[in-house]
Amino acid sequence: MRELFSEVLALQLEYSSENTPAMARRGDLIRNIIPTEMRDWAAAAPGALLPFRGRLNVQGRDGTGLKTFVPWVRIHSPELSPSAQSGWYVVYLFREDGSGVTLGISHGSTRFDGGDFKPRSATEAASLMRWGRGLLGDEASLLGFNEGVDLGSAQKLSRAYEATTAxxxxxxxxxxxxxxxxxxxxxxxxxxxxxxxxxxxLGRSPEADPPEIAEAREAITTIARPKSPSARLSGQGFGLTAAQKQAVEARAMAMAYSWLQANGFDNIKDVHQTHSCDYLARRDNVEHCIEVKGTTAALGKVLLTANEVELHRKSYPHNVLIVVHDINLLDLRTIADGGVVTAFEQWSVAEAQLVPLSYSCILSILE
Incomplete structure (x- = not known):
């Protein structure tokens, strides 16, 4: 691999936007030879990502049509980073002047606006980098990685790469x-x-949905559009396992029960297997419907069924929505711990922002 990298860097000195013999050779190295060899590395094996259970792919690009100043080869999840414009990945960026190659932990730097790839806004890029560096900072530093990257180029896309490399x-x-x-x-x-x-x-990045909402979207896509790329990629080993979901639910139910006891409720009954709510409980001799939602994500979004929404409409104001968020998964990720309880008493569905994930469409049939 050392020799292959060295050859690409030498070819950078012969850069042309046209497909010259030098650029044709560079393209073969970037798109074919290096990725093929890199797929045999331990770094490209699924186990390298633990505790994430998904698969990995290796991809290289040097420009579609006109050749790019900075070719790259990346290691990525096909599910979480289907293209270089989206998601996080590990990437080798070859400097425009041929002076070196950087190994980076980067996020997609551009968005496609229907006509061209545009750099992400400075605010969006900064938010992503702040989160990634906060998550990995100490460990990355111990492993010899530095914050950011300098590609030594004034090109627009090079600047975009720099803005989205943690x-x-x-x-x-x-x-x-x-x-x-x-x-x-x-x-x-x-x-x-x-x-x-x-x-x-776990739903803990700035642009991630809580896992239960992400799974619901994938399930709907699989049913409604089974031939779509996202449907074909579903079920490939990412997301919470059944055991992890049960652990999160059990933790949320236990913490909600403790909250109900501490806040004046009695005659608390677990009815989640027979009702559209999780608990029925009384306070001041009035029965309340209690909905419990547990998530590993931060407080923000929860998944509600149509029956749950309707029940809250009918039971208001004698209803409570309890969200147990920021739950942690320990050991082999099958033991749930921690979590923060946020309770919404007299929760009004009318004041909530309900976003549909799909529709059931009743067609008007002309006779």
């Missing part, structure tokens, strides 16, 4: 490490990426 490590052309060091560093980078992916699974 950590990087530079390999100068005149001091490229051995294959063993390259592979070890890649394993370390992918291990950090696995932590990011797991946090996304």
């Amino acid at each position: 950590f990087s490590k530079l390999y100068p052309t005149n001091d490229l490490p051995s294959d063993e060091t390259l592979q070890r560093d890649a394993e370390n980078a992918v291990g950090l990426l696995g932590q990011i992916y797991r946090a996304i699974e």
